[in-house]
Amino acid sequence: MMGENQCVFCVRSKLEERIIYENEKYYVVATLGQIKLGYTLLIPKRHVLCFGAMTKLEIEEATAMISCLDRYTAEEFHCSPIIFENGIVGQTIKHAYLHFVPASLQLTERVKIDFPGKEMDIVPSLDWVRLMYSDRQTPYLFWNDCNRKSVICWNPPAPLYYFRKIIAEMLGVPERADWRAMDSGVDRRLWSETVIRLKKYF
Numbered sequence: 167m168m169g170e171n172q173c174v175f176c177v178r179s180k181l182e183e184r185i186i187y188e189n190e191k192y193y194v195v196a197t198l199g200q201i202k203l204g205y206t207l208l209i210p211k212r213h214v215l216c217f218g219a220m221t222k223l224e225i226e227e228a229t230a231m232i233s234c235l236d237r238y239t240a241e242e243f244h245c246s247p248i249i250f251e252n253g254i255v256g257q258t259i260k261h262a263y264l265h266f267v268p269a270s271l272q273l274t275e276r277v278k279i280d281f282p283g284k285e286m287d288i289v290p291s292l293d294w295v296r297l298m299y300s301d302r303q304t305p306y307l308f309w310n311d312c313n314r315k316s317v318i319c320w321n322p323p324a325p326l327y328y329f330r331k332i333i334a335e336m337l338g339v340p341e342r343a344d345w346r347a348m349d350s351g352v353d354r355r356l357w358s359e360t361v362i363r364l365k366k367y368f
């Protein structure tokens with residue numbers, strides 16, 4: 167079993183250089199593998215597999231942070247972020263995290279094409295992800311694209327880093343899909359700038 171000790175998101179020193187903000191429960195970090203400048207992650211400090219498995223209070227706190235990060239990203243990078251989670255599907259790190267990418271993309275149509283026949287739900291809030299997940303205990307993809315609608319797709323056979331793959335492709339930089347393979351010099355320059363530019367808002 168994967169213990170917290172092996173999980174990179176449970177080791178603060180692995181994130182430290184890329185932390186934009188933190189409080190008792192969450193980190194906001196610039197991600198490794200900057201498909202686009204301004205790409206951040208919201209990571210709970212508690213080792214939990216997905217946002218669906220979190221408590222009502224944790225989701226309330228996450229919701230407040232999402233709204234700040236959404237606003238700050240839009241203001242600094244002149245584009246509202248698309249937000250998504252690999253809810254146990256296609257996660258490369260087995261710890262919950264939400265992605266924020268300042269890009270105006272339609273993810274919903276693409277997910278429908280890639281996973282035909284898979285059940286999808288439009289949900290009014292992240293708390294619904296928690297409620298539905300606690301009932302179903304099923305892996306999911308969750309996203310909020312440029313239509314600003316929150317959608318869940320249940321149990322799709324998505325490959326590793328599925329959303330990164332389709333976003334990198336849509337943005338014309340498919341070589342950035344795999345964060346482990348991205349040019350580390352270019353990446354460092356981008357994530358350093360992301361940290362500096364967003365830090366001032368918190």
Ligand SMILES: [Zn+2]
Binds near residue numbers: 170175176212
């Ligand atoms: Zn962890």
